[in-house]
Amino acid sequence: MVVAGRTFGIVGALAAFPRRLAAREVERQGGHLRRGVTRQTAFVVFGRGLLARATEPEIEARFGSETDGGRRILSENGFLRLLGLATPEATPALTRQSLIDQSGLSPRHLDLLSLFDAFEHDREPYSFRDLILARKYAGLIASGAGWSAIARSVHRSGDVASLTALSLHHDGADTIYVRRAEGLSELDGQLLLDVGTSDDQEVEDLFAQAEAAEAAGDYDEAAAFYQRCLAIDRTDSVAAFNRANCLRAAGREAEAAHDYARAIKLDPSFVEAWFNLAGLMNERGRMDTARRHLTKAIEGDPGYADAVFNLAKLEFDEGNLAEARRWWLRYLELDQNSEWARTAERGVQFVNLYLLRKSAG
Known part of the structure; x- marks a missing residue:
């Protein structure tokens, strides 16, 4: 898959690797990486951090809308593979439909669990180990576990393939356990390896707060949150664009024009920024x-x-x-x-x- 000339958007914080490293590699290959989704976004990466701040219905709705919009959806591992930074662990052979037929896992749950890398492969063809995992997940869901609880849990035990040899259980909808010789223990433990950065997570949290404030009509507060995002990551054209929209809605037109221009300077191909700045100039x-x-x-x-x-x-x-x-x-x-x-x-x-x-x- 050619990366050059393509625009990638990220929804949710990345857990497997820092965003800045992903941006550097995408740019090296001639593509563009943005936070969130714009008109020119061809690929949308769903970061696992989304599991911590969004409900199952919210994630499902976002997945559906991006899919319906004709964009290719990528998991974190799928993103790494597309960039050539990772390869599948085993030779895949199973189609999506074959996995569904043999495991009893619903198509929707297969797609959502694949989206958050609960299998060795993020899309078909799948491996035999993926089939074993799918059967385990189908059993958990049938007994009341939520798919998001599974997706949050599986990466906290290391390589997901290691789960094929474990007996998985759940207590309610939110906690997944593994049965060991000494009894049940939580699968949702401390991550074995945390390769993210505090700045990455802080920006994601601030961005989420900014979006929530913007949706609630608290435009001055949202603009302040977006400004804090920009203080950490000065290259974030989407944060600049969103801040400009909030400033404009708050009647702070001169500041809005400045931030539209900042978004364009950071990303001259940001057509929404050109369009909104044109509207502001027209009004003036x-x-x-x-x-x-x-x-x-x-x-x-x-x-x-x-x-x-x-x-x-x-x-x-x-x-x-x-x-x-x-x-x-x-x-x-x-x-x-x-x-x-x-x-x-x-x-x-x-x-x-x-x-x-x-x-x-």
Whole structure:
């Protein structure tokens, strides 16, 4: 799989390796790594840290939305393998459907447990050891264990393949135990090897708090959290972009413009930042600047329909009717069915009629 030119997004903190090392390797191979997901994200990596801060329904909903969005979903180990930094432990041979048929594990649980590397392989083909694990997990779930409890637990015993020789049990939905000679002991013990960093975890925690504050409409508080993220990781273009959105919502437009520009400086291909900054410039009456920014957004993503529509409207408002018509026609190539498409059609009809009258008169 070619990494060059692709954009990777991370949801949740990475547990197997530091984010900064992943970013360095992705950049070395010509790709881009961002926190969170944007329009240009082609691959979404689900970090195991998400298990500690999100509920099962929240994770399932996020997994579904990213899958429906046409993005390729990666586990941490899948991410490492794609980058060429890890290889499968055993020769795989089983298809996804064969694993489901032979283990009794549901397709949904197989996908979610694979997402958090509860097997040797993160996708088909699977190995025979994966089949053994799938049978154990199916038994745990059938007796009341939650899939997220399994996903949180299995990495705390070392290599997941070692679980094939152990007898797994659970107490309620949240705790997985292993039966040893001396009796039951918790599988959820201290990690054998913690290769993450305090900064990585701190940024993830701050980012989560910022997102929660933003969702609640506490824009000043959210902006403060995003600023703390940036104080730790000055290269985080998404934190800068999100902070700009919060500042704009809080009426702090000059600061918002600064942070949109910061996001663009960190990542010139960040088309949402170009688009939102164009909107801010439009509101402030700086039409030439807004036009340049919208053009940049479209150059970065020719299928960015919102940017195309807004550029058409800007040209119409400025009296550049031929240009407005050109961009509305382009918009109609991207969208034929929405209310915005009806507006674009009316705009084209108006310009056609105006130009016809002008040529006749």
